[in-house]
Each structure stands twice: as structure tokens, then as C-alpha cells.
Amino acid sequence: MKFQAVRGTRDCYPDQMRLRNFIMEAWRRVSLRNGFEEYDSPIFEYLDLFTAKSGDEIASQLFSLTDRGGRNLAIRPEMTPALARMVNARVNALPQPIKWFSIGRCCRAERPQKGRTREFFQWNADVIGTNDVLADAECIFVCTDLLREVGLTSQDVKIHIGSRPLTIAALESVGINGSQADQVLPILDKRPKLTDETFRELMAGVGLDSKQIDAISQFQDCGSPDEVRQVLGELPNTDEPLATLGALLDRLAELGVSDYCRLDLRIVRGLAYYTGVVYEVFDTEHSLRAIGGGGRYDNLLEVLDGPQLGATGFGMGDVVLGIVLDEKGKLPQLSRRLDFFVIDGDDGQFSNVMNVVGRLRSGGLSADFSYTRRSIGKQLKEANKRGAKQAVIVRGDQVDIKDLSTGSQHNTSTSSFLGSLARN
Amino acid sequence: MKFQAVRGTRDCYPDQMRLRNFIMEAWRRVSLRNGFEEYDSPIFEYLDLFTAKSGDEIASQLFSLTDRGGRNLAIRPEMTPALARMVNARVNALPQPIKWFSIGRCCRAERPQKGRTREFFQWNADVIGTNDVLADAECIFVCTDLLREVGLTSQDVKIHIGSRPLTIAALESVGINGSQADQVLPILDKRPKLTDETFRELMAGVGLDSKQIDAISQFQDCGSPDEVRQVLGELPNTDEPLATLGALLDRLAELGVSDYCRLDLRIVRGLAYYTGVVYEVFDTEHSLRAIGGGGRYDNLLEVLDGPQLGATGFGMGDVVLGIVLDEKGKLPQLSRRLDFFVIDGDDGQFSNVMNVVGRLRSGGLSADFSYTRRSIGKQLKEANKRGAKQAVIVRGDQVDIKDLSTGSQHNTSTSSFLGSLARN
Numbered sequence: 001m002k003f004q005a006v007r008g009t010r011d012c013y014p015d016q017m018r019l020r021n022f023i024m025e026a027w028r029r030v031s032l033r034n035g036f037e038e039y040d041s042p043i044f045e046y047l048d049l050f051t052a053k054s055g056d057e058i059a060s061q062l063f064s065l066t067d068r069g070g071r072n073l074a075i076r077p078e079m080t081p082a083l084a085r086m087v088n089a090r091v092n093a094l095p096q097p098i099k100w101f102s103i104g105r106c107c108r109a110e111r112p113q114k115g116r117t118r119e120f121f122q123w124n125a126d127v128i129g130t131n132d133v134l135a136d137a138e139c140i141f142v143c144t145d146l147l148r149e150v151g152l153t154s155q156d157v158k159i160h161i162g163s164r165p166l167t168i169a170a171l172e173s174v175g176i177n178g179s180q181a182d183q184v185l186p187i188l189d190k191r192p193k194l195t196d197e198t199f200r201e202l203m204a205g206v207g208l209d210s211k212q213i214d215a216i217s218q219f220q221d222c223g224s225p226d227e228v229r230q231v232l233g234e235l236p237n238t239d240e241p242l243a244t245l246g247a248l249l250d251r252l253a254e255l256g257v258s259d260y261c262r263l264d265l266r267i268v269r270g271l272a273y274y275t276g277v278v279y280e281v282f283d284t285e286h287s288l289r290a291i292g293g294g295g296r297y298d299n300l301l302e303v304l305d306g307p308q309l310g311a312t313g314f315g316m317g318d319v320v321l322g323i324v325l326d327e328k329g330k331l332p333q334l335s336r337r338l339d340f341f342v343i344d345g346d347d348g349q350f351s352n353v354m355n356v357v358g359r360l361r362s363g364g365l366s367a368d369f370s371y372t373r374r375s376i377g378k379q380l381k382e383a384n385k386r387g388a389k390q391a392v393i394v395r396g397d398q399v400d401i402k403d404l405s406t407g408s409q410h411n412t413s414t415s416s417f418l419g420s421l422a423r424n
Numbered sequence: 425m426k427f428q429a430v431r432g433t434r435d436c437y438p439d440q441m442r443l444r445n446f447i448m449e450a451w452r453r454v455s456l457r458n459g460f461e462e463y464d465s466p467i468f469e470y471l472d473l474f475t476a477k478s479g480d481e482i483a484s485q486l487f488s489l490t491d492r493g494g495r496n497l498a499i500r501p502e503m504t505p506a507l508a509r510m511v512n513a514r515v516n517a518l519p520q521p522i523k524w525f526s527i528g529r530c531c532r533a534e535r536p537q538k539g540r541t542r543e544f545f546q547w548n549a550d551v552i553g554t555n556d557v558l559a560d561a562e563c564i565f566v567c568t569d570l571l572r573e574v575g576l577t578s579q580d581v582k583i584h585i586g587s588r589p590l591t592i593a594a595l596e597s598v599g600i601n602g603s604q605a606d607q608v609l610p611i612l613d614k615r616p617k618l619t620d621e622t623f624r625e626l627m628a629g630v631g632l633d634s635k636q637i638d639a640i641s642q643f644q645d646c647g648s649p650d651e652v653r654q655v656l657g658e659l660p661n662t663d664e665p666l667a668t669l670g671a672l673l674d675r676l677a678e679l680g681v682s683d684y685c686r687l688d689l690r691i692v693r694g695l696a697y698y699t700g701v702v703y704e705v706f707d708t709e710h711s712l713r714a715i716g717g718g719g720r721y722d723n724l725l726e727v728l729d730g731p732q733l734g735a736t737g738f739g740m741g742d743v744v745l746g747i748v749l750d751e752k753g754k755l756p757q758l759s760r761r762l763d764f765f766v767i768d769g770d771d772g773q774f775s776n777v778m779n780v781v782g783r784l785r786s787g788g789l790s791a792d793f794s795y796t797r798r799s800i801g802k803q804l805k806e807a808n809k810r811g812a813k814q815a816v817i818v819r820g821d822q823v824d825i826k827d828l829s830t831g832s833q834h835n836t837s838t839s840s841f842l843g844s845l846a847r848n
Contacts, residue, residue, distance in 0.1 A: 002729040003473050003509045006497060009466035011510050014524065017462045033785050035762065035792030035810070038441045042433030042543050043467065043499070043529055044487070049427050063468070065489040065499075068533060073430060075467070075489075075499075085427045086435050097795050100438065105467055105529065109492060119466050130795055145785055254775045255782035305426040338459065351678045358679035361457050361569055368459030371521050371554055386459070 008110075008118030018334035020121070023150070023318050024103055027123040030146045031101035034138070036125050039100050041082030047072040052304060053081045053273065063107050063118075075107040078315065079124040080297075081304065087128055088306030096129025096309075099138075115289040115320045123292075126313025128301070133244050136277045136296055136312045137251035143281060143292060143314055144257040150321070151330040154259035157291065161279045162267030163245050164295070166228065169237035170219040170265075174212045182272075184208070188220065189268045192286070220265045225249075228265070241276075248277060273297045276312070283324050291324055292316030340367040341383030341404075343376055345395035352394045352414070359418050360392075367392075380404075392417070432534075432542030442758035444545070447574070447742050448527055451547040454570045455525035458562070460549050463524050465506030471496035476728055477505045477697065487531050487542075499531040502739065503548045504721075505728065511552055512730030520553025520733075523562075539713040539744045547716075550737025552725070557668045560701045560720055560736045561675035567705060567716060567738055568681040574745070575754040578683035581715065585703045586691030587669050588719070590652065593661035594643040594689075598636045606696070608632070612644065613692045616710070644689045649673075652689070665700075672701060697721045700736065707748050715748055716740030764791040765807030765828075767800055769819035776818045776838070783842050784816075791816075804828075816841070 005011050012020060031038065044065065050058050062074040076082060079102050087098060107119045125142050127135035140159055147157055167188065171181045183206040191199050203213045222228045225242050232238055245263070252261050269278040276296030283291070294314025302308045325331045340360055344353045353369050360367035368386060370379045376393060383391045384404055393400040399417050402409040429435050436444060455462065468489065474482050486498040500506060503526050511522060531543045549566050551559035564583055571581055591612065595605045607630040615623050627637045639655075646652045649666050656662055669687070676685050693702040700720030707715070718738025726732045749755045764784055768777045777793050784791035792810060794803045800817060807815045808828055817824040823841050826833040 003470070003476070003512070005466055005509075006468060006470060006491060009468070011466070011506075011513070012464040013510065013514070014461035014463055017464060020464070021462065033763075033788065033790035035790065037438035037760065038445065039438055040436040040441060040444070042429055042435070043531065044430060044433070044543075046427070046430060052427070063489050063497075065487050067430060073487075082435075085429075086437065088427070089435070090437070107467065119468075132795060134795060141782065141785075148786065250775075251778060254778035256779065256786065257782065336461065339457075351674075354675060354678035355680065358565065358681065361565075362572065362680065364457065366457035366459065371556060371558060 006118070008112035010117060010119065014336075019322060019331065020318060022332055022334055023321060024121065024123075026146060026149045027101075027103055027316075030142060030149050031123075031125055034099075034125075034142045034145060036099045036101040036142070039083070039086065039102050040104060041076065041079065041086060041102070043105060044073045044075050045082060045085075047074045049081045049085060049304070050074055050077065053084075053300065055272075061108050061110055063109050076104065077106055077108045079104045079106070079122060080126075080300065080313070080315075083124070083126060083128075083313075084301050084304045084306065084311075087309075088301055088304055091301075091306055091309070094129075097135060098126075098128040100128070101125040115323055117319055121318040123316045123318075124313060126311060128311040128313075129309055131298065131310035133248050133277065134251060135310070137248050137255065139294060139312055139314050140248075140252060140261065140279060141255045141257055143279075143294075143316070144260040146316070147260065147281070150325060151332075152324065152328065155284065156328050156330070157260070157281055157283055157324065159261045159279050159281050160264035160267045161245075161248070161261060161277065162263075162265050162269075163241050164268065164274050164276055164278055166238060166241040166245065167219075167265065167268055169235060169241060170216060170232060172237060173232055173235055174215045176208070176212065180207060184216075185268055185272075186270060188216070188266070189270045191220070191266055222265055223263060225263070244277065267293075269293060269295055273300050273303070275299060279314070281316070283327070288323060288327075289320050291320045336387045337366070338368055338383075338386050338388040339365045340390050340392050341379070341386060341388035342367055342369045342392045342394060343379040343383070344373065345376060345393040345400065347373075349394050349396070352396070356392060356394055356399070356414065356418070360421070363418075363421055365421065430542070432536035434541060434543065438760075443746060443755065444742060446756055446758055447745060448545065448547075450570060450573045451525075451527055451740075454566060454573050455547075455549055458523075458549075458566045458569060460523045460525040460566070463507070463510065463526050464528065465500065465503065465510060465526070467529060468497045468499050469506060469509075471498045473505045473509060473728070474498055474501065477508075477724065479696075485532050485534055487533050500528065501530055501532045503528045503530065503546060504550075504724065504737070504739075507548070507550060507552075507737075508725050508728045508730065508735075511733075512725055512728060515725075515730055515733070518553075521559060522550075522552040524552070525549040539747055541743055545742040547740045547742075548737060550735060552735040552737075553733055555722065555734035557672045557701065558675060559734070561672050561679065563718060563736055563738050564672075564676060564685065564703060565679045565681055567703075567718075567740070568684040570740070571684065571705070574749060575756075576748065576752065579708065580752050580754070581684070581705055581707055581748065583685045583703050583705050584688035584691045585669075585672070585685055585701065586687075586689050586693075587665050588692065588698050588700060588702055590662060590665040590669065591643075591689065591692055593659060593665060594640060594656060596661060597656055597659055598639045600632065600636065604631060608640075609692055609696075610694060612640070612690070613694045615644070615690055646689055647687060649687070668701065691717075693717060693719055697724050697727070699723060703738070705740070707751070712747060712751075713744050715744045760811040761790070762792055762807075762810050762812040763789045764814050764816050765803070765810060765812035766791055766793045766816045766818060767803040767807070768797065769800060769817040769824065773818050773820070776820070780816060780818055780823070780838065780842070784845070787842075787845055789845065 064074045187202045274295040275298045278295030280293035281291040296312040391402040488498045611626045698719040699722045702719030704717035705715040720736040815826040
């Protein structure tokens with residue numbers, strides 16, 4: 001074909017759309033029942049909003065455009081910068097904590113690969129206006145609530161929870177500070193994807209000796225706050241992050257989702273702006289990219305010209321989630337459904353068909369009919385194909401109502417049939 | 425503020441989002457009950473898809489960008505080109521007629537004004553694969569079904585129905601053909617917005633004399649097919665479009681929506697690709713831009729490299745619809761709702777609050793709680809503010825359930841409260 005979709009984008013035919021809507025409706029339903037309110041931002045922003053948050057290097061990953069005045073714009077690659085911009089603009093009027101979610105179309109000019117498209121939808125849920133780790137616990141709960149809602153059990157997926165300040169304290173305990181720590185964090189973030197050899201090479205490359213690398217590795221492999229205390233010993237900077245982590249795990253237990261959660265200090269998250277608890281959601285085989293991830297970012301609103309305000313939240317994309325559901329055999333059967341398929345029982349009945357169809361639809365019921373005038377048998381076949389629950393065969397002022405799952409049929413007057421529906 | 429939304433785009437705070445969702449949910453509900461299936465296309469396409477449909481001049485109204493290979497892309501200004509592309513790509517596999525709808529974010533680099541933003545949502549419903557005017561009737565019915573669904577009566581809004589082939593036949597009847605007709609059609613499209621004087625000047629400017637202008641005006645002012653027959657007399661080219669228009673009006677009467685529809689031959693639609701019935705939806709005062717519009721476009725799929733295939737459909741934007749609902753006083757009250765607000769009745773009960781909240785949400789119920797530990801009275805106030813139906817005051821293994829609309833209250837054990845919900 002001469003005209004094609006742009007590489008890395010997806011055409012969403014009705015079959016795929018039903019799956020996308022299944023995911024989006026679950027995102028929305030779970031968000032609302034957890035007390036979050038929906039917002040949305042424009043699909044594009046001034047470029048400097050994104051570079052202010054993520055640095056100039058982000059520009060190469062953006063689809064950029066210009067407005068009539070020649071100013072640089074970009075399609076949003078994520079929701080958080082606009083969220084911060086919107087909150088900052090009304091920060092004095094909004095009651096806190098602000099619990100907001102969004103289901104946003106985002107684009108990144110990256111190379112397409114498994115689980116990564118250039119256009120995707122991302123669910124975001126954030127709590128802004130509190131430093132309490134309760135907010136982090138709630139966000140992680142919302143994540144598990146969604147996973148359970150779409151049928152993924154704690155055998156299928158796990159939320160791996162780390163801590164930025166604890167990781168930084170561990171680095172400090174072996175003498176790694178400031179700019180050297182900034183170089184180490186991205187390597188730690190990549191560690192789960194690296195061989196041990198490559199990991200050690202990269203760490204040595206930024207100036208760490210073998211003993212330091214061993215100590216950091218040992219810290220990252222700790223499975224509980226107690227183990228961290230044993231490994232790191234008594235350090236002034238670990239008390240608070242360890243207490244926070246302990247409180248988080250307590251809250252998650254109270255909320256009943258410990259089975260979905262595990263401490264995993266190898267999680268540090270790539271982005272520089274995280275300041276507290278961080279987490280990523282993975283399939284238990286760890287065979288795919290992260291399904292989602294998030295954490296605390298207490299400085300972002302200030303960076304974007306607002307007040308210093310505690311903030312935490314997560315994002316989850318539709319692409320990897322769809323793949324996980326598929327691979328775990330949890331994709332739902334989503335077929336077309338119709339309440340009624342209306343059929344002309346005799347020649348010359350089509351205007352009565354139109355009339356019944358119009359009345360049913362106006363009454364809020366789904367109804368359809370055949371565009372082609374043909375035998376009752378063929379129309380019944382079409383009714384079955386369309387997933388109709390009942391066929392309505394119109395004969396003058398009478399209708400035969402046929403239940404298409406049981407095959408049972410009864411006859412009544414058109415007016416009493418329509419009247420009975422109106423009363424429901 | 426340093427960071428702002430791009431001019432002509434809209435930040436959607438929760439209040440506005442509830443209205444947007446109200447409109448979108450009505451669009452989706454009405455589409456589904458009329459037997460349409462949802463699809464979506466990428467937010468951007470190769471530029472040539474849009475220029476192939478609408479000519480090179482469209483490029484100046486587009487937000488354009490480039491991919492990594494330097495090819496020209498543009499954000500979609502409407503859904504129809506991608507719809508045609510997607511149908512063409514699978515035309516042999518898709519059962520016809522194809523009845524599809526979409527709710528698409530679109531962008532146009534136009535000057536913002538009342539009812540026109542640079543970013544908007546457009547609902548589209550199309551029937552592809554039949555030349556039968558039945559499909560046009562069904563699309564117009566879907567339009568009225570939506571208008572009624574959101575509370576707009578036939579006193580508030582009207583669908584004005586014209587006919588491209590009839591208009592062309594009328595032009596031919598006074599000797600206007602080919603390229604001269606192509607110049608006249610855009611002037612006719614603008615006529616409702618022009619003074620009579622300006623209209624006549626523009627018509628004279630493309631070479632029409634006074635008699636021709638009078639004849640065309642008289643034709644456009646006809647209120648029924650019979651009147652058209654009287655004005656135009658017996659002409660070979662008018663029989664078919666008149667019969668089609670008559671059949672359309674019959675179908676709309678059978679479907680029970682004649683009150684929303686009126687013949688209005690001043691409607692010709694600006695775009696060149698319409699080939700049959702055309703229509704636009706206006707508020708009855710005609711004080712605003714069109715709420716929506718559509719028509720038959722039997723050649724578009726072929727232009728975009730596919731087969732010649734009958735096609736008809738319409739689009740409706742969220743911006744003007746929102747303004748009409750507001751101006752007619754039909755904006756719904758959309759406040760936050762919550763099933764339960766959970767409160768710690770005594771000190772030290774917070775972990776029990778967490779537990780109850782987790783259980784309620786996991787069971788599919790909406791529940792929230794106060795982030796701040798404070799008196800029951802203050803928490804009850806917060807519950808009311810949040811639109812909670814019931815407050816759950818936790819005291820050990822007991823809960824007081826308070827109905828916040830009636831004020832009635834009863835006590836039960838936490839386990840029997842949670843158990844009773846699970847059974848529903």
C-alpha cells in the first residue's frame with residue numbers, strides 16, 4: 001500500500017481497540033475507587049518544560065514541532081512535567097494532598113523494539129502535597145489493585161521496591177559522594193541487565209575499587225531492612241530511610257498487598273529527579289521490560305518554578321501490560337455484544353424494522369439490523385455473528401422475540417414489547 | 425508563571441475532565457448502541473496522507489514534524505484520512521458495511537477563537553461499503569441519538585440537510601459547470617455567514633449574472649423536495665438526488681427523528697470530497713459554529729489508493745458541544761462521588777483503617793481516608809466534602825456505619841460489614 005502508518009505507531013482496529021479499552025477502563029475504574037481524580041494535559045508543550053525537567057539531552061528523544069510564532073514545541077513523552085506545571089499554576093487553590101491520575105497518549109522518538117513503541121498510552125497516578133510515606137504506600141497499592149483487577153496475580157508479577165536515599169547512604173558509607181555518586185547511580189540502574197563482569201568494569205570505570213564494588217553489591221542484594229542494618233552497620237544517614245522503608249512495608253501489609261511487593265535495592269530508577277522510595281513492576285520471569293514504575297520526587301515542582309512540595313507517583317504503559325497479559329494467558333475474550341438484532345419477517349416490513357430500531361436505541365438499548373433485505377435465516381445468521389442476545393422478527397404490528405442463546409421464542413405485539421422495555 | 429500551556433491548547437483540570445468524560449462517554453455509549461465499533465489511528469501520519477486527501481494548502485493548517493529519517497509527518501487534523509487508510513489496508517478481510525466510530529484527539533494550527541481551539545477531540549462515525557442512503561440516514565440518526573442523550577432537544581438544535589448532487593444539478597440548470605461550479609461551491613458554503621450583498625458580489629466575481637444568482641438563491645431556499653421540483657422544473661440530473669433525499673427523509677421519519685432534521689439546501693460543506701447528502705448540526709439560534717457535520721464521500725478511499733467504495737459519516741467536536749450545553753443550561757452536575765470514607769474512631773486505629781480501605785477497594789468499591797490524623801468530626805467533614813455516601817468509623821474490630829445523606833448510623837463487626845459487601 002502507498003499509504004502506511006508511521007513506523008513505531010499502531011493502527012488500532014476494533015479487535016485491538018477492545019483490548020485497549022479493557023486496559024483503559026481498568027486504569028480509570030481502579031484510579032477512581034482509590035480516590036484519585038482524572039486530569040489531562042495538552043498533547044504538546046513548549047520544549048523548555050521538558051528540558052527543564054530532564055536536561056537538554058531529552059530533546060533528541062522528542063518529536064518536536066514549532067508553532068506559528070516559531071517557538072519550539074514537543075509532543076509529550078510523559079505526563080509528569082505537565083502535571084507539575086498544572087499543579088504549580090493553581091497550587092494555592094487546590095486542597096492537598098492532590099490525588100490525580102491521567103491516561104495519556106505520549107510519544108518518544110526512540111527506536112521501536114519489543115514492548116517499546118513510538119506512541120503509547122501511559123497511566124499515571126500521583127499524590128502531591130505530602131511527605132508522608134503513606135502516599136508512596138497508597139500509590140503502590142493502586143498499582144497492585146490494577147494488576148489484580150486485570151487478572152495478574154502475585155505469581156505473575158512483582159513490585160520491586162528500592163530507596164534512593166538508602167542507596168546514596170550506602171554509597172557514602174564507602175566514600176562515594178557528590179558527582180561520583182551521580183555517575184554510579186545510572187550504572188546501578190542498569191545492573192539487572194548487565195553481566196557481573198560488565199557491571200564491575202563500568203563501576204571500575206568511574207573510579208571504584210574492588211572493595212567498594214563488593215560493598216555496594218552486597219548492599220543491593222539485601223532482602224530486608226534488618227539485613228541492610230547488618231551490612232551497613234550504624235550510619236547516621238541510614239536511620240531515616242530505613243525507618244521510612246519499614247513504615248512503607250508495614251502500610252503495604254495493612255493494605256493486604258505484601259504478596260505483590262518485595263524489597264529490591266537494585267532498583268534505583270534512571271531519572272535523576274527521584275528523592276525517596278522508588279519501584280518498578282516486573283513479570284516474575286523478568287523476561288520483559290518494566291510494566292511500570294515510580295517513586296518520590298520532592299523537588300520537581302520547585303524545579304518547574306513552583307513551591308517545594310512532597311510528591312510521589314507512578315506510570316504504567318499499555319504496551320508491556322498488554323504483552324504480559326498475553327504471555328500469561330490472561331487476555332480477556334472481548335467480543336462484540338448487542339442487545340437486539342431486528343429482522344424484517346415479511347416483505348415490506350422494513351419501515352417497521354427502522355421504527356423498532358429507532359425506538360430501541362433511543363431507549364438506551366443496543367440494536368442493529370441488516371443493510372441487505374434477505375431471508376430471515378440469513379438475517380438470523382448475521383444476528384449471531386454480531387453477538388446479539390435476542391432477535392426481534394418484525395411482522396406487521398407483531399414481533400417474534402427469539403433468545404439466541406437458548407433458541408426459545410415468543411410472540412407479542414410490537415407496542416407491548418417496546419412498552420415492557422421502557423418500564424425496565 | 426514561567427511555564428504555561430501552549431496558546432490554543434487546554435489544560436484539563438478534574439472539573440473540566442468530568443465534563444470531557446461526560447461527553448466522551450455519551451459518544452461511546454451512543455455509538456455502541458447503534459452497532460458501531462471503535463477504532464483509533466496514530467496521533468501523527470506521513471504528511472502526504474493529508475495532502476493527498478485535501479490538497480497541499482492543508483499543510484499550513486497542520487502541526488508538522490519529522491521522523492528520524494527526515495520524512496515529513498503531521499499531527500492529525502481530522503480522523504477521516506487515517507480511517508480510509510486503515511480500511512484500505514484490510515478492505516478484503518473486513519465484512520461490509522463497516523460501521524466504525526472513533527473519539528480522536530486532533531490538532532490544527534489555526535488561530536484560536538470561540539469554539540475553535542488548536543487541540544480538540546472529535547467524534548467520528550462512518551459507514552463504509554454501501555451506497556444505500558440508509559447509511560446516511562443511520563449516521564444522521566446516530567447524531568440525533570447523541571444530541572438527545574446529552575439533553576439537547578429539537579428546540580435546542582437542528583440538523584440541516586443538503587445535497588451535493590442536487591446543488592450541482594441546480595448549478596447546471598443555469599449553465600454553471602466544471603471549474604466554475606468548483607468556484608461557486610465554496611461561496612455557497614459561506615452564504616449563511618454572508619450578507620446578501622457580499623454573497624452577490626462574490627458570485628458575480630466568479631462570473632455569474634444576476635439571473636443566475638437569483639435562481640441559485642431560490643433553489644437554496646427551497647424547504648422540501650416538491651418545492652425543488654417546482655423551482656428547477658423537470659431536469660434529467662435531479663431525479664436521482666431528489667429520490668435519494670426523499671428516501672432519506674422517509675427513513676429519518678421511520679427512525680423517529682424528523683423533529684431534529686430539516687432540509688436546508690444552503691448546506692454544501694466546504695470540503696471538495698463530498699459526493700452526496702451533506703449535513704451540519706447547528707444550535708437553533710445559529711449563534712455558534714457548527715456542532716458537527718458530515719456527508720457522503722464515495723471517492724475518498726480510491727483517492728487514497730484503495731477501491732471505489734461507498735462511504736458516509738460525520739464528525740462532532742467537543743468544544744462547540746460543550747459551549748452549546750453551557751449556553752442552553754444543559755451542563756450536568758458532575759461532582760466527585762465515593763462509596764465509603766473510612767475514619768479512625770480512636771487513637772491507634774490507623775492500621776485498621778488501612779486494612780478496611782484495602783479490603784473495600786480490592787472488592788471494587790471506592791473508598792478513601794484522611795491523610796491527617798485528626799478528630800472524627802473533622803474527618804466526617806472531609807467525608808462530606810469528598811461526596812462520600814457512607815462514613816465507616818473504625819473502632820477496634822467494630823465499625824460504625826454512618827449514612828451521610830440521612831445521618832442514620834449503625835454498628836456492626838468489621839468482618840460482618842466486609843462480608844456483607846462481598847456477598848453483593
